[in-house]
Amino acid sequence: MTAYPAWTPAARPGIVPLRPLSFGVILGRSFSALRQNPRVLLGFALAVQSVATFLGSLAIVAILIAAYLRLDTLRPGTQAFDEVMAGSIAIGFGGSVLVSLVMSAVSVIVQGVVVAEVTRAVVAEKLTLRALWTQVKPVIWRLVGYTLLLTLVVLVALGIVVAGAVVLVLSDPVSGIVVALGVGLAAIPLALWLTVKLLLVPPAIILERATITGAIARSWTLTRGRFWSTLGVVVIISVAFGTIGQLVSLPFSLATTAVSTVLAPTGDPETGFLVALVVGGVLTQVVTVLVQSVALIVQSTATSLIYVDCRMRREGLDQDLLAYVERRDAGATDLDDPYTRHIGRAVAPRAAAPGPYAAYPPPPGAYPSPPAGAYPPPAGYTPPPGAYPPPARPEPEEGSHPWVKP
Incomplete structure (x- = not known):
């Protein structure tokens, strides 16, 4: 009795096909992946961003009030007033930077959860928020540390550039302004280049459990040869x-200005003016937080898909993902994480797919002729005259036949 293989259902489709992705697929699925698990993605991101923005705004306001409240007890123009003013500015700036760093760390946590969710959605798996947090929690401090390190490097570089520009402007205003503009213009392509080269550090930390330096090296390697397509995705999403x-917040700003003008035409701080100002500011901030949350999700999704695509092209990750999906759908339970297999493996460059029209005539030997007699003509078939010319008869050698005279 012949044994046939057991029937298995077709693999469940993920958010992207398990093959190297094109520019359009990465860009389009970055926007549409939000529908895959909106409760986890949008709900979590919106809640965390809203709480972080609210608390951060309160902290900045409290720091500024505490810093500038001492000025009310001093007389303007005195030395003590100037010293307290300088200290208040320094305290306000330092407190704002510290709060911004904390909010950046919170955004990195959201990005980590989104990366974990999207990479599981690639293999058609929808995890709960608890399961995603379990995957991100062991490496959360590496993500925060990388963000703080990157921010510190940027602030130091920016401080050096600003200090140099101020010194040049004070010594020679024209030359200082020209040099400052040149440095500013040169910093734009440098910033874009570093953004692309360091884009895949968070996915490497989350999915590969890499260290900060190891993740930087991995991102640098994976983006090699994929610079322009990655830059295009990043720029399009950011723009x-x-x-x-801007389009969403502009109507609220105009409405707030119009209502404030109607309620307080003379500019006096009346109650209605203050109420309109607060309500308009709150509405504008709510809309801004919503747009920022969606933008963070889309950018993190694009980062995850770029990571998957780079590993597919460089390390054959698509084969590992296909094997994982087939074994999972066949009922296997002892499965390893496909993203931790063959990290750093180099595969041969893939040959380009043949075009729709092959070269003609075909190369020699592409279609070998069948052996003689393999296809005999049917019975009763008479070929037309000249279809098969008779073979050339060789000249008889001298003395080969008895009737040929020597």
């Missing part, structure tokens, strides 16, 4: 959400 944020 799109920057434009959306």
Whole structure:
């Protein structure tokens, strides 16, 4: 009795096909992946961003009030007033930077959860928030440490550039302004280049459990040869959400200004004016937080898909993902994480797919002729005259036949 293989259902489709991704697929699925698990993605991101923005704003306001409240007891123009003013500015700036760092760390946590969710959605798995947090929690301090380190490097570089520009402007205003503009213009392509080269550090930390330095090296390697497509995705998403944020917040700002003008035409701080100002500011902030949350999700999704695509092209990750999906759908339970297999493996470059029209005539030997007699003509078939010319008869050798005279 012949044994046939057991029937298995077709693999469940993920958010992207398990093959190297094109530019359009990465960009399009970055926006549409939000529908895969909106409760976890949008709900979690919106809640965390809202709480972080609210508490951060309160902290900044409290720091500024505490810093500048001492000025009310001093007379302007005195030395003590100037010293307290300088100290208040320094305290306000330092407190704002500290709060911004904390809010950046919170955003990195959201990004980590989104990366974990999207990479599981690639293999058609939808995890709960608890399961995603379990995956991100062991490496959360590495993510925060990388963010703080990157921010510190940027602030130090920016401080050096600003200090140098101030010194040049004070010594020679024209030359200082020219040099400052040149440095500013040169910093734009440098910032874009570093953004692309360091884009895959968070996915490497989360999925590969890499250290900070190891994740930087991995991102540098994986983005090699994929610079322009990655830059295109990053720039398009940033410009799109920057434009959306401006278009959405502009009507609220105009409405707040119009209502404030109607309620307080003379500019006096009346109650209605203050109420309109607070309500308009709150509404604008709510809309801004919503746009920022969606932008963070889309950017993190694009980062995850770029990571998957780079590993597919460089390390054959698509084969590991296909094997994982087939074994999982066949009922296997002892499965390893496919993203931790063959890390750093180098595969041969893939040959380009043949075009729709092959070269003609075919190369020699592409279609060998069948052996003689393999396809005999049917019975009763008479070929037309000249279809098969008779073979050339060789000249008889001298003395080969008895009737040929020597």
